[in-house]
Structures are given as structure tokens and as C-alpha cells.
Amino acid sequence: MRDARKGHCVETVFGSLWKYTKGGVQSISVNPKHYAFSNVFEVVSQSKPYERVAVGKNLKYVLEAVRSEGESPWYAADHDEAALIMDGEVEVHLIQPDKPAVPLGKEGAVKLAGEPKGKKMGWMKIRRGHLALLPKGAAYQFRGAAPGVVLLQSMQGDCTVEKWAQICQLR
Amino acid sequence: MIRENFNVSTVVPPQLRNKQGYQNFQIGQFRFERDEYFAQILYPGNRHIVPIETFLRALARDVAWGFFYGTVSFDAIFGTINRYGTVEMFIGLHNAAYRSAHKEYVETFASKDLRRVFDSMLADWTNQEFDPFAAPGETGTPYGRKHGDNLKAVDRERSAAKRMVGLPGDLKIRAGSDGLEVNRSFADVPQDQPELHPEPGFEDQVRAVNLFAHMSRSDTTWNPSVVSVVQDSLLCATTEEYVLPIIHGNDRVEWLVQLSDEIIWDIEDKITGMPACKLVMKAGDVAALPADIRHRGYAPKRSMVLVWENNDGTLPHRHAVGELTPYPVVF
Known part of the structure; x- marks a missing residue:
């Protein structure tokens, strides 16, 4: 796209599952492992559908990279979560369970046994760049017709997968 | 190391405008002056000079972010450390040469007092065509004698x-x-x-x-x-x-x-x-x-x-x- 004021072409570079370029730590005097450097597209390209791989961890909080492909399990959390779509398109279906799906104070997302009984809250179709609220207490399911990449803001929990040595720059 | 602590910050009201039209500011033993090109930071025994664009861009963020998390260095010499309620303002504290020569200088202020001085300084020293939050290609320059202000740009909150x-x-x-x-x-x-x-x-x-x-x-x-x-x-x-x-x-x-x-x-x-x-x-x-x-x-x-x-x-x-x-x- 051409920037009319400046007369030059504008290209904003976003990555995708199929096309990304990874940077890195160029060490002078540090151990690159201390920077836990990874790339969400690379991580997701090696993930199973809906495996919630931690790419960021700040004590009890995490950022999880997720491959959205097909239908996910139903999840719920006793705190808000947020989903940022980094690539592709996904539907998010929400249900208000008849009874709490997650113990009070439980940290992180919990995988539910199946679709919970409750009131349908609605659904969203979100694409790259869209940020969606996953409200506290609501059960949610992702549905992706094609592989996509979701970055989840959450807390470390039973569903969080940590495999830092496999995803991070080691040297 | 010279370290001054003030339980009650000493804030001196701004003096009359200097010959370039800008106000001088003082808090504790730090005194701030600007001319057409530079911010001059005077402290006991010496002064430190920062190009005015560098200074105003850093100052705008320090103000807007409420001194942010940890240390905000304007350059390799001058900056602030947020202690959440108080702020340390320093010369050379995080500079190996200053530290080894024991030339660093630090004063501690109540956050609200330093904030008041920084707010006033940013408002007075930012001329009308300069936006310290804008990319260099999207704003005018901060140089020259005092001409107007840009309160809309500098009053941004985080x-x-x-x-x-x-x-x-x-x-x-x-x-x-x-x-x-x-x-x-x-x-x-x-x-x-x-x-x-x-x-x-x-x-x-x-x-x-x-x-x-x-x-x-x-x-x-x-x-x-x-x-x-x-x-x-x-x-x-x-x-x-x-x-x-x-x-x-x-x-x-x-x-x-x-x-x-x-x-x-x-x-x-x-x-x-x-x-x-x-x-x-x-x-x-x-x-x-x-x-x-x-x-x-x-x-x-x-x-x-x-x-x-x-x-x-x-x-x-x-x-x-x-x-x-x-x-x-x-x-």
C-alpha cells in the first residue's frame, strides 16, 4: 500500500504459521537461555492442536502459544483470560455453566470433561490482530477450520505445557 | 558517593524567564536550565548537559508513566529510580566511570514533588510545534527560543x-x-x-x-x-x-x-x-x-x-x- 503523503510503499510485516523469520539473542557476555527467546509461529508449528505451550512466564502468570485447529476441548478459568489471534481465524463459543466449572481460586485454565450444561452466552469469529475476552467463570471452546495461532494471556495451571529447552534459543 | 536524602523535598518556585524565554527549575540541589539547544542540569560541584530533544523525549515519558518501573535513564549519566512513593534522581549512579571515581550524586524526593517540577518543566520547555511522543518524522523541532507551548501533547497520561x-x-x-x-x-x-x-x-x-x-x-x-x-x-x-x-x-x-x-x-x-x-x-x-x-x-x-x-x-x-x-x- 502506498503512503500518499510520503510517496513510499508501506508493508507491515506480520508473521504467520507458514511464513515467519526469527530473530535471536546475539550474546556478548550473557547466557541466551536467560532471555527465554522463542517465536510463537515456530512453537505452534511444532505443537499439537490446542497444546497450551508457555512462551512467557512471569511467576504465576503465563503467555501460552496455541495451535488452533479443529475443535478444542472446553476450558474454563476462575479468572479472566484473553486471546490474541496471531494468525488465521477461529471461533470462540462461550457457555455460562449452571454450576461453577472451576474451584474457587484455582489458577490457570482447566480442561472440562465435555461441553458443560449451562446457558449459551454466544460466540465470536476472530481473526489476526483481534483480542478477545475469555471471561472469568465462562466455559469456552475454540473452533478453527484451518490451523491458526492464538496467544493466550493466562495463569500457569494444569493445562500449561512447559518445554523451554525445546522452544528457546540455547546458545 | 554523595547521597542526599530529603524527607520533605525542597522545591524552589521557578524564577523569572531566562534570556531565551525559558523558566529555570530547582528541586533540592538540582537546578535545571534550558537554552536553545540543551538542557543543563546543575548539581553540587558540576553540571551535566543533555541535548534538548533527548531530554524532552525522556522527560515526557518519565512524567506520563509516573516514573515507570525501576530506572529511567535519560542518557548514560542522568536519570530517576522509582521507589514508589519517593524517587531517586541521580547523576552517574549507573555509570561505571562515575562510580569508580566516586562522582555519582543522588537525591531522594517525594514522588509528588518531583512530578510537579517535571510537569512544569515539560510544559514550559516544549515549544508549540514539538511533540515529544511523536516520531521524529512526524513532528517539528524543539530548538530555539521559547515560542508557544504544546500542552495537548505533553499532558498525555499513560x-x-x-x-x-x-x-x-x-x-x-x-x-x-x-x-x-x-x-x-x-x-x-x-x-x-x-x-x-x-x-x-x-x-x-x-x-x-x-x-x-x-x-x-x-x-x-x-x-x-x-x-x-x-x-x-x-x-x-x-x-x-x-x-x-x-x-x-x-x-x-x-x-x-x-x-x-x-x-x-x-x-x-x-x-x-x-x-x-x-x-x-x-x-x-x-x-x-x-x-x-x-x-x-x-x-x-x-x-x-x-x-x-x-x-x-x-x-x-x-x-x-x-x-x-x-x-x-x-x-
Whole structure:
């Protein structure tokens, strides 16, 4: 796209599952492992559908990279979560369970046994760049017709997968 | 080391304007003067000079962010350290040469007192055509004698969502109707909206926004704003172009998620300033910034970044006493 004021072409570079370029730590005097450097597209390209791989961890909080492909399990959390779509398109279906799906104070997302009984809250179709609220207490399911990449803001929990040595720059 | 502590900050009212038309400011034993090209920082026994554009860009962020997390260095010599209620203002404290020669100088002020002085200084020293938050290619210059002001630009507060941007009653999504047009460097960023299909009664909970479109309309650079909150976990969106106007030494671990384009970060030891590494961040890259470093970023093209912070107020102390490692994960 051409920037009319400046007369030059504008290209904003976003990555995708199929096309990304990874940077890195160029060490002078540090151990690159201390920077836990990874790339969400690379991580997701090696993930199973809906495996919630931690790419960021700040004590009890995490950022999880997720491959959205097909239908996910139903999840719920006793705190808000947020989903940022980094690539592709996904539907998010929400249900208000008849009874709490997650113990009070439980940290992180919990995988539910199946679709919970409750009131349908609605659904969203979100694409790259869209940020969606996953409200506290609501059960949610992702549905992706094609592989996509979701970055989840959450807390470390039973569903969080940590495999830092496999995803991070080691040297 | 010379260290002065003031339980009650000494704030001297600004004097009459100097011959270039600018007010001088004093707090404690620091005195600030500006001329056509420079900010001059006078302290007992010496003075430090900073180019005025460098100074105003850093000052604007220190003010807007309420002294931010940890250390905000305006350059290799001068800066502030947030102690959350008080602020240390220093010369050479995080400079190996000053430290080895015992030439560093520090005073402690009540945050509200230093904030008042910095607010006034920023308002008086910013001329009418200069916006310290804008990319250099999108604003005028700060140089010359006093001519007008730009209060609209310098009075910006750090915008922060309480739960998520775009929710009812929360931080408003940016829109052209508010005069926030898509930035020239993001002219190709899609402005489509999520499809929302809430059932009756759940309109406030089935919510999504186009965050990239929101970011494409930012009229500031290097100015993180909170867009999503999970307890103390804050996702802060920012658009970056040219050079981070401060050198940030955090008092906790923070993380970067590069959403678009590329930024190169210079990483140094937080105390000595010795170079540690370069971080090259491309779209999709995620990296931690350990709690024992300071950093400055360079963005050749305007880019989108998520800065991820942990707002837990106990963290600075827990890092300071060694309870927490500077690194977020061990593997």
C-alpha cells in the first residue's frame, strides 16, 4: 500500500504459521537461555492442536502459544483470560455453566470433561490482530477450520505445557 | 558517593524567564536550565548537559508513566529510580566511570514533588510545534527560543485498561471519529472488526476488538498502554519508531512480544552499563528482559510490540534481596 503523503510503499510485516523469520539473542557476555527467546509461529508449528505451550512466564502468570485447529476441548478459568489471534481465524463459543466449572481460586485454565450444561452466552469469529475476552467463570471452546495461532494471556495451571529447552534459543 | 536524602523535598518556585524565554527549575540541589539547544542540569560541584530533544523525549515519558518501573535513564549519566512513593534522581549512579571515581550524586524526593517540577518543566520547555511522543518524522523541532507551548501533547497520561480495551466503561478503542487516524506506517493494517454474536444478556461479556487496528491508530511512539489485565498480569500495547527515548532498567522481569516488523535492542548490565547482548526481535518473537539489565530499542520502521509486565508491588524488594532470580525461567 502506498503512503500518499510520503510517496513510499508501506508493508507491515506480520508473521504467520507458514511464513515467519526469527530473530535471536546475539550474546556478548550473557547466557541466551536467560532471555527465554522463542517465536510463537515456530512453537505452534511444532505443537499439537490446542497444546497450551508457555512462551512467557512471569511467576504465576503465563503467555501460552496455541495451535488452533479443529475443535478444542472446553476450558474454563476462575479468572479472566484473553486471546490474541496471531494468525488465521477461529471461533470462540462461550457457555455460562449452571454450576461453577472451576474451584474457587484455582489458577490457570482447566480442561472440562465435555461441553458443560449451562446457558449459551454466544460466540465470536476472530481473526489476526483481534483480542478477545475469555471471561472469568465462562466455559469456552475454540473452533478453527484451518490451523491458526492464538496467544493466550493466562495463569500457569494444569493445562500449561512447559518445554523451554525445546522452544528457546540455547546458545 | 554523595547521597542526599530529603524527607520533605525542597522545591524552589521557578524564577523569572531566562534570556531565551525559558523558566529555570530547582528541586533540592538540582537546578535545571534550558537554552536553545540543551538542557543543563546543575548539581553540587558540576553540571551535566543533555541535548534538548533527548531530554524532552525522556522527560515526557518519565512524567506520563509516573516514573515507570525501576530506572529511567535519560542518557548514560542522568536519570530517576522509582521507589514508589519517593524517587531517586541521580547523576552517574549507573555509570561505571562515575562510580569508580566516586562522582555519582543522588537525591531522594517525594514522588509528588518531583512530578510537579517535571510537569512544569515539560510544559514550559516544549515549544508549540514539538511533540515529544511523536516520531521524529512526524513532528517539528524543539530548538530555539521559547515560542508557544504544546500542552495537548505533553499532558498525555499513560492510558490503561482496567480489564480489557474496548469493554463497556473501560479504555476506549481508538477511532478516526476521535481524530486518531491510521498512522502512515500502518496504512496496510486491516481495520476489520470481530464478528460478535452474543446471546441476549451477554453483550458485555462476549467481546473482542481489533487490537492491531487500535495500535495502528496510536499517535505516540514508545508509550505502552495497558490493553488487557489478568490480575497483576498487564499486556501493554505500544508502537515503536526510531529510538526508545530512555534507557530502561527494570526492577523486575518484563517480557516483549514483537507483533510486527523488527526492533533491535541493546542490552546492558543495569548497574555498570557494560554491553551484554543485542536482541533482534522479529514478528512473533518473544523474549524476557531479565531484572538485572537495562535496555534501549531501535525501530527502523514503526512496529507493534506487546510489553508484558507483572504489576505485583512486592517484586522490586524480592529481587533486591535476592529472593527471586533475575531470570524468569530456569531450564
